[in-house]
Amino acid sequence: MALLLRNSERRYGTVAIILHWLIAIAIALQLWLGFFMEQLAEGSFARFEALQRHKSVGLTILILSVVRLVWRLIHSAPRADPGLRPIERRLAGLVHFGLYFLIIAVPLAGWATVSASPLGLPIQLYGVIGWPHLPFFGAVADGQAMEDLMHAIHKGLVFALIALAVIHILAALRHQFLLKNAVLGRMIPWLGGAAKPDKSE
Ligand code: HEM
Numbered sequence: 446m447a448l449l450l451r452n453s454e455r456r457y458g459t460v461a462i463i464l465h466w467l468i469a470i471a472i473a474l475q476l477w478l479g480f481f482m483e484q485l486a487e488g489s490f491a492r493f494e495a496l497q498r499h500k501s502v503g504l505t506i507l508i509l510s511v512v513r514l515v516w517r518l519i520h521s522a523p524r525a526d527p528g529l530r531p532i533e534r535r536l537a538g539l540v541h542f543g544l545y546f547l548i549i550a551v552p553l554a555g556w557a558t559v560s561a562s563p564l565g566l567p568i569q570l571y572g573v574i575g576w577p578h579l580p581f582f583g584a585v586a587d588g589q590a591m592e593d594l595m596h597a598i599h600k601g602l603v604f605a606l607i608a609l610a611v612i613h614i615l616a617a618l619r620h621q622f623l624l625k626n627a628v629l630g631r632m633i634p635w636l637g638g639a640a641k642p643d644k645s646e
């Protein structure tokens with residue numbers, strides 16, 4: 446299997462694949478951390494610590510997602526699998542667009558929540574690197590109302606992300622196990638199928 450940094454006509458390249466799976470794993474971890482954090486006693490040290498970790502992982506997801514979006518905008522995606530019907534192509538495109546939007550909007554809304562908080566706690570990535578608050582959110586007259594609004598938006602977007610991710614994962618599994626085509630092989634090349642070298646590699 447050739448090490449292909451950029452996307453070829455038939456499959457995603459190593460950069461897109463590594464970013465896809467890093468972000469997918471980090472989001473799974475982050476969802477678990479977010480819902481686990483909500484179970485801890487309000488005001489406890491354990492909840493405070495979990496939130497600091499949640500902020501660090503979430504901002505890492507934001508950085509990786511921006512890098513990924515820029516990479517996607519400057520390199521064309523592989524051609525759609527030739528076996529897909531036009532409606533399937535359009536639906537996949539819509540879901541992918543929604544996922545790109547949400548992997549940036551969800552952490553941005555979380556960052557806005559923290560930035561609006563009247564407590565004004567500084568953000569420290571992994572306890573070592575200082576990270577700024579978003580401007581504007583901390584300067585509004587009623588910081589508590591803004592924090593509550595941003596938290597509600599963060600939560601709403603999290604549920605939208607879960608819904609789209611479930612559709613996306615079910616679609617990938619349908620292609621792999623029911624339709625038995627090469628779609629999953631475009632993101633996991635060692636599965637074979639789309640990974641075979643072609644003229645563009
Ligand atoms: C893709 C990235 C992220 C995901 C999937 C995610 C997910 C979640 C989940 C599941 C919750 C619990 C439900 C809720 O109360 O909303 C939550 C809460 C929260 N998240 Fe995130 N989050 C992400 C990024 C961030 C970032 C970057 C920040 C801040 C820098 C952040 C700050 C918060 C805060 C302040 C809460 C409420 C905590 C509390 O109620 O004590 N999140 N998040």
Ligand code: HEM
Nearest residue numbers: 469472517522541544545548610614617618628629631632
């Ligand atoms: C929250 C987790 C995930 C997110 C946010 C996500 C996001 C995305 C996005 C935005 C694309 C479009 C890539 C592009 O054109 O640049 C994509 C492609 C893809 N994803 Fe995911 N993904 C996630 C999890 C998964 C999982 C768990 C699987 C496998 C079960 C998977 C399988 C695929 C496949 C096969 C493609 C290529 C589809 C094609 O070329 O038609 N993804 N993903």
